[in-house]
Structures are given as C-alpha cells and as structure tokens.
Amino acid sequence: MIHPSYVELMKVVNEGVEIGEEPVVNSRYSLVIAAAKRARQIIAGDEPMADKVTCPKPLSIAVEELYEGKVKIIPESQSEEE
Template sequence: MLHPSYSDLMKVVNSEVEPGEEKIVNSRYSIVMATAKRARQIIGGHEPMVKVKPGEKPLSIAVDELNQGKIKILGEEEEED
C-alpha cells in the first residue's frame, strides 16, 4: 500500500488551485506517471530534494518529494511553455 495514499497526494498537488479552477491532477494515473518520471530522473543521477533513508528506493523518494511539495506536476499547458 502506498503511504501517503493517492488521495492525500492529489490533495497536496491540487492545494494551490483556486476554487473554480481546473484541478492539476484528477486521477491516480497522473500521480503514478509523475512519480515514475521523477524516479527515473533520480536513477539517472538527479539529486533527491528530500532526506533519503538508507536503502530507500527511487520511487519512494519521488513520492516523498511530491508529498512534501518539493516537486510539482505541471498541467498540459504549462509543459508546452
């Protein structure tokens, strides 16, 4: 089981969205894709933005970064800019 839960992660990601605006993340799929992409970056040599516990795997680090607000998921419009 993922800790924090998908719904908790979605709340963190969407926390800066104003009422009435479209949410950045509407599904678990978006969370999975974003954390997988960040985990690949960590595997590729990017420095983690959170304290890493001995033996912690890249995906767990990516989830922790997202939960702590260290990384952001960009909407489609923002990615194109």
C-alpha cells in the same frame, strides 16, 4: 497501508488551486506518471530533494518529494505554452 495515500498526494499536489479552476491532478494515473518520471531522473543521477528519505528506492523517494511539495507537476497545457 501505503503512506502517503493517493488521496493525500492529490490534496498536496492540488493545494492552492482556486475553486472553479482545473486541478493540476485529477486522477491516480497522473500521479503515477509524475512519480515515474521523477524516479527515472533520480535513477539517472539527480539528487533527491526530499527532507525525509525513509526508503532508498527511487520511486519511494519520488513519492515523498511529491508529498513534501518539493516537486511540482506542470499540467501538459502549461508546458506546451512555454
């Protein structure tokens, strides 16, 4: 079994969202896109932010960063406003 599961990741990423608010992530696709973008940043030379790096692969590091809450996913609607 893959750890963390996508269900666990979605809970962590959507943590702090009030009832009735739009969740930050509402599909596996959103998690995949976010992890892939962060993995590309790591490949390009960014330092990993995860406390516990169990695998040297960039995608595994990116998933661990999401799970630890080190990387935040900004909804597209918010990134356009800034």
